[in-house]
Amino acid sequence: MNIVVCGKIIPASTVTIELDPNTKRMVRKGVTHELDPAAASAVEEGLRLSEKHGGAVTLVTMGISEVTIGIRNALAMGVASAVHILDDAVAGSDTLGTAKLLAAAIKKQPFDLVLCATESSDSYSGIVHGQLAQLLGIPALTFAKEVTADGGRISIHRQSENGYDVVESTLPALVAVSSGINEPRYPQLKGIMAAKKKEIKVYTAADLGLAADQVGEKGAREKVLTIGRPPKREAGKVVTDEGEGGKQIADFLAEIKVI
Amino acid sequence: MSEANGILIVGELIDARLSSVTSELLNAGGQLAASLGQPLYAVLLGTNLQNAAQEAMSNGASKVFLAEHPLLNEEQVEAHVTALQQVAEQVQPSILLIGRTQLGRELGPRLAFRLRVGLAQDAVALTVEPGTQRLLVTRPVYGGNALAVVTMKRKPQIVTVRPKVFEAATNDKTTEGELVRVAVEIPNSVVRSRVVERVAQETAGVKMEEARVVGGGGRGLGGPAPFAELEKLAKLLGGAVGASRPACDAGWIDPRFQIGLTGKTITPELYIAVAISGACQHMAGCSGAKVIVAVNHDTEAEIFKQARYGVVGDWRKIVPAFTEAIRELVS
Numbered sequence: 001m002n003i004v005v006c007g008k009i010i011p012a013s014t015v016t017i018e019l020d021p022n023t024k025r026m027v028r029k030g031v032t033h034e035l036d037p038a039a040a041s042a043v044e045e046g047l048r049l050s051e052k053h054g055g056a057v058t059l060v061t062m063g064i065s066e067v068t069i070g071i072r073n074a075l076a077m078g079v080a081s082a083v084h085i086l087d088d089a090v091a092g093s094d095t096l097g098t099a100k101l102l103a104a105a106i107k108k109q110p111f112d113l114v115l116c117a118t119e120s121s122d123s124y125s126g127i128v129h130g131q132l133a134q135l136l137g138i139p140a141l142t143f144a145k146e147v148t149a150d151g152g153r154i155s156i157h158r159q160s161e162n163g164y165d166v167v168e169s170t171l172p173a174l175v176a177v178s179s180g181i182n183e184p185r186y187p188q189l190k191g192i193m194a195a196k197k198k199e200i201k202v203y204t205a206a207d208l209g210l211a212a213d214q215v216g217e218k219g220a221r222e223k224v225l226t227i228g229r230p231p232k233r234e235a236g237k238v239v240t241d242e243g244e245g246g247k248q249i250a251d252f253l254a255e256i257k258v259i
Numbered sequence: 260m261s262e263a264n265g266i267l268i269v270g271e272l273i274d275a276r277l278s279s280v281t282s283e284l285l286n287a288g289g290q291l292a293a294s295l296g297q298p299l300y301a302v303l304l305g306t307n308l309q310n311a312a313q314e315a316m317s318n319g320a321s322k323v324f325l326a327e328h329p330l331l332n333e334e335q336v337e338a339h340v341t342a343l344q345q346v347a348e349q350v351q352p353s354i355l356l357i358g359r360t361q362l363g364r365e366l367g368p369r370l371a372f373r374l375r376v377g378l379a380q381d382a383v384a385l386t387v388e389p390g391t392q393r394l395l396v397t398r399p400v401y402g403g404n405a406l407a408v409v410t411m412k413r414k415p416q417i418v419t420v421r422p423k424v425f426e427a428a429t430n431d432k433t434t435e436g437e438l439v440r441v442a443v444e445i446p447n448s449v450v451r452s453r454v455v456e457r458v459a460q461e462t463a464g465v466k467m468e469e470a471r472v473v474g475g476g477g478r479g480l481g482g483p484a485p486f487a488e489l490e491k492l493a494k495l496l497g498g499a500v501g502a503s504r505p506a507c508d509a510g511w512i513d514p515r516f517q518i519g520l521t522g523k524t525i526t527p528e529l530y531i532a533v534a535i536s537g538a539c540q541h542m543a544g545c546s547g548a549k550v551i552v553a554v555n556h557d558t559e560a561e562i563f564k565q566a567r568y569g570v571v572g573d574w575r576k577i578v579p580a581f582t583e584a585i586r587e588l589v590s
Contacts, residue, residue: 017404026401096372122401124520124540125380130368139337139451142365145514155455159514161361163460165334169452179521180508220412221377227407230399230539233546233565238558241572246580249531249552252568254588258529258550259496 001055001149001171003046004111005079006102006132007039009063009070010122024224025092026122028064035070038117040077040184042177045147046115047078047185053149055112056080060105062090062098068200075195076187083108087204092217099131101215104208106136113154114174118143133174141167142176263414266292267324267352268301269343270315271360275307277314279427280358284420285318286428287385288356291394292319294387297353300324302346302441304331304339316436318428323436324350326443330450334362338450340369342443347374349441352415354394359419367419377411382420394418403520403539423468423524423547460513465499467516472498472529475518475545478505479534479556479574486512489533492582495589501525503541519544533574537562554578 011017011026012034018027035043046057059074061067062085071082083105090101106114114136119126133140145164146157152171157164159178187195205215213219239248253259266288271278285301292299301320303311305327312323324346330338343366347355355370357363359381371378383406384397394416400407411417467473474489474496489500500516507517518525519541526547533554535541542565545551553566554574563569570577 017401019405024407026405094377095368096377119521121540124400124402126364127368127378127380130365131372134369134372140365141452142336143361157458158454159361160334160457160459162462162515163458165454165458166456167452167454173452178514179504180510180514221371222379222409222411225395225408225410227400227405230403230406233551235564236567236569238563238566238569238571240558241570241577243576244580245554245570245572245577246582247584249554249568249570249577249581250584250588253529253550253552256550256567259585259588 001049001053001112002110003050003055003057003113003115004060004106004109005039005042005046005057006060006106006114006116007042007074008036008117008120008122009033009039009061009067010036010120019227023092024227028066031066033066033070035073036117036121037184038119038121038179041179041181042115042117043074043077043079044182044184045177048182049113049147049149058083058109060102061085062101071200072195073187075198076191077185078191081198082200084200084202085208086202089205089212090215092220093215094220094222095125095127096131096221097215097219099128099135100210101205101208102128103132103135104210105203112171113149114138116174116176118176118178129174129176136174138172138174139169140174140176141169144175144177145181147175147177147181263351263353265298265300265350265352266295266354266356267347267350267415268299268320269355269357269363269366270301270303270311271358271362272303272305272311275310277311277318278358280360280422281315282318282427283422283425284356284358285315285320287420287425288354289319289428291354291385291387295353295392298322300350300352302326302343304328304342306332312438314430317430317432319432321436322439324439324441326441328443328445330445333454335450335454336362336365336369337452338445339366340373341445341449343370344373345443346441347415355415355417357417357419359421363419367417371417374415374417376413376415376417378417378419379409379411380419382418383424385418385420399520399543403543421524423526460515464494465497467499467501468523468525470499470525470527472496472531473501473518473525473527474498474531474533475501475503475535476506476512476533477503477535478509480506480511483511488578492531492578492585495582495585496529498527503535532562532566533578535562536560537565
């Protein structure tokens with residue numbers, strides 16, 4: 001089973017996000033990046049499936065040159081090779097532009113299964129995988145908290161409002177996994193060494209057959225007008241527990257008549 | 260092609276009744292309809308839709324489109340998208356609102372793709388720009404670190420709306436609504452994945468999303484056992500227990516109790532955040548709480564900037580003492 005994992009590499013969780021008032025986007029250039037933990041779960045699931053059923057795992061990602069560190073991390077985890085869509089012209093792509101680029105890159109190799117995160121930990125839109133499945137013409141199984149493959153079929157446990165649904169389809173298919181589906185492995189030294197020799201193919205939008213007006217800001221159907229910080233709640237009183245902390249909260253709640 | 264007109268609400272049903280989110284959309288849509296001078300419509304999908312259609316009308320819809328098909332009783336995304344595409348092409352609304360529910364989150368992107376239009380996901384505010392009459396959508400981005408105002412270039416302007424942001428519509432409209440049946444065609448080839456089993460994991464006590472008091476536990480609890488402590492406290496207050504994403508991802512509590520951007524949105528009178536740092540992804544799901552109190556060992560925890568009352572210290576000592584003090588107060 002050949003598996004493509006679409007994963008995003010995002011500013012590290014330790015980085016304080018800066019907003020650029022001109023582009024109305026997050027500042028990514030010069031910022032330390034890491035493989036999105038949500039994407040790491042998709043990578044891990046891909047590796048587990050390939051260990052069980054054979055076949056190679058390929059990572060497909062898009063981003064500025066700062067994302068290379070995250071690609072290396074996925075390769076060190078055990079991914080066989082990577083595809084990096086790297087092109088200034090794709091900056092500001094909306095979700096559809098992104099999906100078009102990813103779909104074109106995925107189509108360049110044989111695949112039975114495409115794995116994605118449900119949503120990235122930075123933009124949180126959760127839109128791309130649905131569009132990607134449409135573009136690839138394959139069924140999408142989403143919110144997966146368990147994945148099993150059997151012959152030409154795939155079966156998942158899909159998180160529902162009050163439990164889960166068992167959803168099945170034939171392959172090829174796209175599966176979007178929930179973040180808690182597994183505990184992604186840490187790369188071992190051997191993997192880190194091996195990763196240095198693995199191939200990262202780099203494509204531009206033109207390489208993928210996409211014209212400049214289909215991607216980037218020009219191709220976007222949504223436009224960001226303004227961006228700013230959300231309003232903060234007013235901070236209240238903070239006390240340090242000296243044995244009375246529990247009672248103090250209770251008294252406060254009684255005082256403002258919440259209980 | 261005629262000018263796109265009307266605000267179309269995509270209804271969802273729970274036990275043959277309008278879901279609360281649908282009612283919220285009818286309220287939000289009604290406000291947009293009033294400022295644009297356009298009609299408010301709803302579309303319902305499934306079978307036995309009569310009662311829900313009446314509800315939609317009393318909530319303000321002047322026309323309710325019924326897409327009747329047995330496949331639409333299942334949470335089958337492709338079937339829903341196929342039907343909605345046909346309805347949208349017939350109705351040609353200027354705005355189409357979908358609840359950001361489990362189903363809605365999947366419908367939005369696919370429908371936008373089929374209709375070749377843009378999409379704004381997870382709206383927390385909707386306004387009409389004076390003059391241009393464009394829809395301005397406010398949505399959280401970068402994990403709730405920022406709020407963006409976006410517009411869409413084509414019509415219909417499709418938006419998924421976060422639940423519990425808008426009040427539910429009042430069901431006092433006397434509109435003599437019109438029922439319009441739309442004959443939708445859903446070829447079998449469309450349905451390529453099937454739900455073969457539905458497993459409901461019943462929750463004892465109050466539902467988290469409806470609870471007046473919610474006690475949330477986070478990474479700092481360190482394991483599944485401490486949730487029993489929160490359970491005791493919540494039970495005493497007639498409330499429910501929830502959790503942050505790290506606690507759910509670690510497997511300490513089922514993901515259906517996850518509060519936050521990826522999980523559920525709660526709007527209780529009181530939210531008790533225990534061993535939760537208060538990352539914006541989490542706060543996005545609980546910032547509608549009237550009062551937040553927090554217990555955390557870290558003086559610098561973000562949660563203390565948002566809580567009305569915070570106690571710095573060890574939850575192992577504070578929570579049992581808090582529970583005891585509540586027990587005395589309520590008895």
